[in-house]
Amino acid sequence: MARHIVAPVGEIPAGGRKLVSVAGRAIVVFNVAGEFFALNNRCPHRGGSLAHGKLTGLLESPQPGKYRYSRPGEIIRCPWHSWEFDIRTGRSWCDPQRLRARQYKVSVEPGASLVEGPYKAETFPVTVENDYVVVEA
Amino acid sequence: MNIELKQPLRTAKSKLSIVDCDIHPRASLEDLRPYLSNHWWHYIQTYGLRQRHGHVKGYPFPKPTPLASRRDSWPPGGGPPASDLDFTREQHLDFYGIEHGIMNPLAPSGQGDQNAELSAALAFAINEWQVADWVRREPRFKASVVVPYEDAVASVAEIRRRAGNRDFAHVLLLSRTSEALGRRRYWPIFEAAVEAGLPVGVHVFGYSGWAMTGTGWPSFYLEEGIENATTTQQLIASMIMEGVFERYPDLKVVLIETGFAWLPALGWRLDKHWQRMRDEVPHVKRPPSEYLREHFWVSTQPMEETDKAEQLIDVMEWIGFDRLLFASDYPHWDFDDPFLSLPPSLSDARRRAIYADNARALYRLA
Amino acid sequence: MTMNGLHSIDCDVHPTVPDIQALFPYLDEVWRESIETRGILSLESASYPPNAPITARPDWRGPDGQAATSAADIGRHVFDRFKSSIAICNCLYGVQLVLNEDMAVAFTRALNDWIAKEWLDRDDRLRASIVVPMQNVESAVEEIERCAPDRRFVQILVLAMQEVPLGRRQFWPIYAAAERHKLPLGIHAGSSYRHPVTALGWPTYYVEDYVAQAQGFQSQVASLISEGVFAKFPALKVVLMESGVTWLPGFLWRFSKYWRGLRTEVPWVDRPPEEIVREHFRLTLQPFDTPAPDLVERAVEHLRCDDMLLYSSDFPHWQFDGDDPVPAGIPQALRRKILVENPVATYDRLKADRPEEAAR
Numbered sequence: 001m002a003r004h005i006v007a008p009v010g011e012i013p014a015g016g017r018k019l020v021s022v023a024g025r026a027i028v029v030f031n032v033a034g035e036f037f038a039l040n041n042r043c044p045h046r047g048g049s050l051a052h053g054k055l056t057g058l059l060e061s062p063q064p065g066k067y068r069y070s071r072p073g074e075i076i077r078c079p080w081h082s083w084e085f086d087i088r089t090g091r092s093w094c095d096p097q098r099l100r101a102r103q104y105k106v107s108v109e110p111g112a113s114l115v116e117g118p119y120k121a122e123t124f125p126v127t128v129e130n131d132y133v134v135v136e137a
Numbered sequence: 138m139n140i141e142l143k144q145p146l147r148t149a150k151s152k153l154s155i156v157d158c159d160i161h162p163r164a165s166l167e168d169l170r171p172y173l174s175n176h177w178w179h180y181i182q183t184y185g186l187r188q189r190h191g192h193v194k195g196y197p198f199p200k201p202t203p204l205a206s207r208r209d210s211w212p213p214g215g216g217p218p219a220s221d222l223d224f225t226r227e228q229h230l231d232f233y234g235i236e237h238g239i240m241n242p243l244a245p246s247g248q249g250d251q252n253a254e255l256s257a258a259l260a261f262a263i264n265e266w267q268v269a270d271w272v273r274r275e276p277r278f279k280a281s282v283v284v285p286y287e288d289a290v291a292s293v294a295e296i297r298r299r300a301g302n303r304d305f306a307h308v309l310l311l312s313r314t315s316e317a318l319g320r321r322r323y324w325p326i327f328e329a330a331v332e333a334g335l336p337v338g339v340h341v342f343g344y345s346g347w348a349m350t351g352t353g354w355p356s357f358y359l360e361e362g363i364e365n366a367t368t369t370q371q372l373i374a375s376m377i378m379e380g381v382f383e384r385y386p387d388l389k390v391v392l393i394e395t396g397f398a399w400l401p402a403l404g405w406r407l408d409k410h411w412q413r414m415r416d417e418v419p420h421v422k423r424p425p426s427e428y429l430r431e432h433f434w435v436s437t438q439p440m441e442e443t444d445k446a447e448q449l450i451d452v453m454e455w456i457g458f459d460r461l462l463f464a465s466d467y468p469h470w471d472f473d474d475p476f477l478s479l480p481p482s483l484s485d486a487r488r489r490a491i492y493a494d495n496a497r498a499l500y501r502l503a
Numbered sequence: 504m505t506m507n508g509l510h511s512i513d514c515d516v517h518p519t520v521p522d523i524q525a526l527f528p529y530l531d532e533v534w535r536e537s538i539e540t541r542g543i544l545s546l547e548s549a550s551y552p553p554n555a556p557i558t559a560r561p562d563w564r565g566p567d568g569q570a571a572t573s574a575a576d577i578g579r580h581v582f583d584r585f586k587s588s589i590a591i592c593n594c595l596y597g598v599q600l601v602l603n604e605d606m607a608v609a610f611t612r613a614l615n616d617w618i619a620k621e622w623l624d625r626d627d628r629l630r631a632s633i634v635v636p637m638q639n640v641e642s643a644v645e646e647i648e649r650c651a652p653d654r655r656f657v658q659i660l661v662l663a664m665q666e667v668p669l670g671r672r673q674f675w676p677i678y679a680a681a682e683r684h685k686l687p688l689g690i691h692a693g694s695s696y697r698h699p700v701t702a703l704g705w706p707t708y709y710v711e712d713y714v715a716q717a718q719g720f721q722s723q724v725a726s727l728i729s730e731g732v733f734a735k736f737p738a739l740k741v742v743l744m745e746s747g748v749t750w751l752p753g754f755l756w757r758f759s760k761y762w763r764g765l766r767t768e769v770p771w772v773d774r775p776p777e778e779i780v781r782e783h784f785r786l787t788l789q790p791f792d793t794p795a796p797d798l799v800e801r802a803v804e805h806l807r808c809d810d811m812l813l814y815s816s817d818f819p820h821w822q823f824d825g826d827d828p829v830p831a832g833i834p835q836a837l838r839r840k841i842l843v844e845n846p847v848a849t850y851d852r853l854k855a856d857r858p859e860e861a862a863r
Contacts, residue, residue, distance in 0.1 A: 045763075047477050052209035054202075061770035064731030065672070068770075079208030080472055081764040082201050094763040094775070201765055317703035317711075350722035351700040351715060353667040356730065357768050360668075362761045363725045363754070364702065367718035371701040374714050379707060398753035402802075406714055406747050406792040413556045413821060414710040441756035448805055452753070471764070 001136050008130040009108055012036070015073055019051035022137045026051075027104060029133055030087050032074055037087045038135045039076070040102035044092070048080035050101060056084070058093075076101075105136040153234065154489065155475050156496035158436045159340070159393050159464035160229070160238040160278075163204075163220045164266050166245060172262035180255060187251045189315075189344040198358040202470045210468035218468035222271055229467045230277055233475045236493065237502050238278050239306045240267055241340050241393060246283045248311050249343045256285035260295055264305075272304045279500065281309035281338060289325040296326070300333035306500045307336040307391060311343030312368050319375030327385050336389035336434075336499060339372065341365040369395040370403045373429065377407060380420035382428045389499065391434045394466055398441040401455035404429045430457060434499060436464035437491065438473040446480040453487075461491045462499070511842035512853065513581050513590040513828075515691075515744045515787045515815035518622055520546075520596040520614070521572045529613035529620075534606070546610065548597030550662075550693035550716075551820075555709060560821035570819035574625035581818050582628060584826050589853065590818075591657060592622055592631040593744060599662050599695045604639045608646070611636040615650050623655045630853070632660035632689050640676055647680040657852040658687045658742065663719035664694035670723070670730030682736045685851040687785075690723055692716040692745040717792075720746040721754050724780065728758075731771035733783050740849055742785045745817055747792040752805035755780060781808040785849050787815035788841065790822040791830045799832025813849060814842045 006020040012031045019028050019041060026041035028051040041050050057072035075084050075093070084093035090103040111128045126132060170178060190197045202208060204217055210228065212221035219225055230238060247259025260283045267280035282299045284292035299305045308330045316322060318339065330337045342365070348354045349364050369392060382388060407425035411418065421428075435456065443449045453461060463479075466472050479488060496502065520526065523545050527535050537543065551558040559570035563580060571577060581590045598614055601607040611634050618631045633650040635643045650656045659681050661669065669690065681688050693716070699705040700715040720743050733739065755777040762769075762776050772779070793802045803812070816828040823830070833841065847853050 046474050048207070049209055054208060056767075059767045059770045061731075061734075061773075064734055064771040066771075078764075079202075080470060082470060083764055084766065094766055201768070313702060315704065317701060317706060320707065345703050347702055347704055348698045349702050350668065351694060351698055351702065351719045352664040352669070352722050352726075353698060355668055355722070355726060356671070357765075359729055359761055359765045359768050360722075360725045362765070363721065363758055366754070366757055367721050368702045370718055371703050371706075371711075371715055374711050375701075375703065375706060378711050396757050398756050399750060400753075402717075402747075402749040402753055402792060405749060405794060405798075406717055408794065409790060409792050410557070410710050410713055414713075416556075417708055417710050439757075439760070441753065442760045443756050444807065448752070448756075451801060451805070471761075 004135050004137060005114060005126060005132045006135050007133045009133055010130065012133060015055070017051060017055075019049075020135070022135055025137060027135060027137060029106060029135065030076070032087055036106040036108060036133055038104040038106045039085065039087065039090055040104070043078040043080065043083060044099050044101055045078065045081060045083050048078040050076050050078060050085065052079040053077050054079070058086075107134050108132070109134050153475070154493040155233060155235045155463060156493045156500075156502065157235050157238045157465045157467070157475070158391070158462040158496055159438060160240050160467050161219055161469065162225070162240050162242055162267070162271055163217055163244060164242060164263060164270075165220065168266055168270065169245070169259065169262040172265040173258060177255060177258040186245060186247060186255070188249060189251060189346040198361040200470070201358060205470055206468045207470055207472055222274060225467070226275060229465070230275070235475070236277060237496070239281070239496075239500065240271065240278055241281050241309055241338065242267060242283060243340070243342065248283060248286065249314070253285055253288040253291070257288060257291040257295070260285045264295065264299060268304050279306035279502070280304050281307055282335065283309050284326065286310050286323065286326060287315055289322055292326045293329040296329040296333055296335070300335070305335065307338040310337060310339050312339050312341045312365065312372055312395070313343035313345040314372075315346050317375030318372045319377070319379030319381055321379075324381070324384065327381060327388050331385050331387045336391050338391040338393050339369070340393040341369065341395055365394070366396055366399050370399060373403060373433070374407060377425045377428045378418050378421060380418070382432050383420055383422060388432060389434065390432055391436065391462065391499070393436045393464065394438060395435060396439050396441055397435045397437065397456060397461070398443075398449070398452045400429070400435060401452060430460070434460050434462055434495070436462045437478065438464040438466045439471045440473055440478050446482050449480055450483070458487045458490050459495055462496045463492045509588040509843045511585070511587045511814050512846035513585065513587040513816050513818070514742070514813040514846050515789065516577055516581055516590045516592055516818045517571055517820065518577070518592050518594045518618060519569055519571045519819070520594070520617070521569060525621075526610065526613040526617055529616040530609060534609045534613075537606070546597040546600065548595060548600060548693060549696070550712070551595060552709060557713060557821050559819040563819045574622045574629060577629065577818065578626055581816060585816055585828055587816075589628050589630060591850070592618060592629055593660055593689065593691050594618055594631070594634060595691065595693055598634060599637060601638065604636075604642070607636045607638040608642045611646060612649070615646065619653060619655070623653075630655050630657045632656065632658040633686070634660050635677065637661055637665055637674070637695070640673060643677050644680045647677070647684065647686070651684045651686065654852050656686070657850045658689040660689045660691060662693040662695055663690055663716055663723060663746075664696070664698065664700060666695065666697035668722060668726030670726030670728070670732050672730065675732070675735065678732060678736050678739055682739045685738070687740040687742050687849060689742045689744055690720065692719070694719065716745070717747045717750045721750060724754070724784065725758060728772060728776050728779050729769050731769065733779055734771045734773070740783055740785065742787065742813065742849060744787045744815070745790065745820070746786055747790055748786050748788070748812070749792045749802045751780070751786065752802070781811065785811055785813050785845065787813045787817070788830070789815050789817040789820075789828055796832030799830055800834055803834060803837065809837055809840055810845055810848065812837070812841045813846050
């Protein structure tokens with residue numbers, strides 16, 4: 001596992017996402033209300049690009065005809081077959097035991113600690129002033 | 138949102154030869170204008186297209202995604218999915234290395250419109266458009282002869298107009314016709330198709346004017362998805378029991394976007410009850426499953442997902458590996474990716490048959 | 504008698520109403536007079552034209568051409584010949600076709616009373632389904648409440664094709680009553696003909712009508728699950744009778760696949776449809792559409808659930824020749840389950856040999 005700098009924090013605002021290529025893998029990084037999560041971009045069902053998916057909340061139902069909506073912006077729906085994935089855990093909603101989008105650890109690191117460090121910066125220079133999103137893959 | 142895809146995430150595997158038997162190019166009404174008379178243009182602007190469901194825009198069962206399409210299929214240059222030939226080439230034909238694509242335009246084809254004359258005008262227009270705007274510019278595509286199927290006479294005229302034109306792969310019908318396709322009123326269409334040497338493609342959807350099931354209207358799009366299979370079962374039973382294949386032994390029918398795992402059980406059921414009630418249908422001289430086996434092909438999408446691969450392979454064996462035609466359904470949401478959809482354990486020979494050889498033989502492609 | 508003493512439980516036999524006058528003792532004067540004044544000759548359903556081959560096997564028809572017109576008739580064949588120990592009567596006389604609600608209710612009551620008197624009273628090995636007037640939901644619930652105290656009624660009976668799909672909320676009071684009394688919902692092939700039997704209009708041939716019943720069952724299973732009936736009634740069981748059976752695996756694969764992407768349309772469906780079906784649905788054995796024995800075995804494997812099949816002869820419908828209603832190819836290891844254990848597990852009221860035992 002190596003740590004990869006993928007973006008300055010400001011580049012992925014809350015509710016946003018960025019598709020990056022890290023160590024030969026396509027990874028999509030989400031900012032959910034200030035927290036960052038990274039998933040393998042390939043939907044584990046049939047390979048759709050999760051970065052192109054629809055961000056929604058979680059829809060549950062206590063009984064037929066009643067709708068309970070929560071956690072807006074924390075579910076990504078594959079742009080193809082609309083499978084729902086919990087961004088926080090990577091688990092698919094329809095088959096949480098068997099199917100999940102692979103997750104990667106994400107952290108936010110201050111630029112100062114990265115400028116001199118041995119990490120790879122993908123497509124832009126790292127400056128001391130910014131914080132950066134770092135993905136372990 | 139910061140999605141920048143500088144290059145494809147995967148490269149096309151050029152070894153795999155693919156014929157995609159179900160692609161949906163989308164025309165705008167403006168695209169069709171050159172092929173419509175002033176009368177019909179005015180009519181459409183004023184009264185619109187009227188399907189047997191009542192919504193001016195949209196559907197009784199709203200689709201799960203806008204225009205029922207993959208969310209990543211909207212062309213960056215604008216326009217709805219599959220309206221831009223260049224983007225379709227890039228995202229689909231080139232990306233997967235597809236050799237031939239059969240186009241089945243669904244909108245705005247006018248098929249099943251309440252006004253049969255309008256339906257005929259639009260059929261003519263969309264057939265002209267397919268050739269001029271797509272096939273001429275992209276020889277990998279083949280067009281469908283869209284016909285106003287509720288008017289057999291007009292349909293025959295349209296088929297004869299296109300007969301002999303190698304740009305066209307098959308005649309296109311929808312599955313929910315106002316009577317089951319075995320009924321006599323549709324026979325002239327089959328006759329003209331056979332005369333022209335064209336298979337008849339039957340694609341799901343349309344609005345018959347009856348409730349969507351024999352027990353009334355369902356509530357959900359999820360149920361409509363299921364009914365695409367049940368309705369297809371009904372049209373097959375009709376075609377066989379009415380003796381269409383005795384009358385037209387050269388007729389070939391392609392079931393498109395119906396799925397296929399339900400097909401063997403239908404054959405068994407038809408056989409069982411035909412055995413018992415042969416005296417009602419003496420013109421059906423052989424077991425129904427034989428007609429099914431000889432006259433029907435079925436596209437693979439939406440491919441059913443079984444618990445174990447062996448179950449799907451059982452089904453494929455029962456149908457016949459020579460009957461299956463790979464289809465993607467691009468740009469729709471329940472798209473089957475050419476690289477990922479078939480069970481990995483299939484032999485190379487079977488994969489080749491499904492991906493390309495069966496379609497090449499059926500459609501007489503190079 | 505313990506379960507060990509049971510040879511088999513036949514979950515689908517059909518008493519035939521010999522003529523409409525048979526119901527007279529059970530109808531109020533208003534309706535007897537209506538029948539005579541208006542010349543109402545019969546309520547036989549076109550789902551089973553009386554002389555059609557499938558309606559009765561030739562060697563089971565009496566001299567007047569009818570079959571199964573008495574309890575003794577069932578006794579001769581189902582008990583003596585096929586060796587069953589218990590049989591469940593599903594009467595398909597077309598009371599569900601009637602459009603006038605009051606008339607429908609009157610006929611349905613009369614039919615259930617006739618079944619109790621002329622069948623259940625005459626042979627204590629017989630059980631029956633409560634025919635339910637779906638034309639009026641309140642009346643349907645009343646009829647269930649009226650008949651349920653007679654514990655020889657073990658199920659409620661509706662047809663595969665109604666005016667609206669069975670999952671709809673308007674029918675839920677019926678399912679509440681069924682669940683309360685631990686009576687499975689029995690859906691039997693046949694139509695009330697509120698719609699043509701296909702989405703493509705009225706078929707030309709009767710054989711198409713009969714084949715289309717399998718699609719009717721598919722629509723009903725889809726509706727019952729999609730509408731959340733089992734979320735609301737977790738103890739409700741459904742028995743699909745005379746459906747053909749082998750359509751089920753292909754249907755389930757498609758249904759579950761679509762559900763995985765479309766879950767948010769029906770968020771109360773919180774697990775895959777195939778799981779719900781394995782838990783809540785049972786299917787009677789005849790007809791079993793698949794032919795050759797090796798295919799039968801494969802088809803049963805595709806079902807992936809040993810608990811699902813319930814033995815039935817479908818007497819007097821002509822689904823098999825000879826005296827063995829069990830299709831060749833049904834795995835030997837499953838026979839006991841199919842013949843006895845699955846029916847006993849499905850029908851709560853069968854758990855006791857005698858009705859008073861069930862009350863304990």
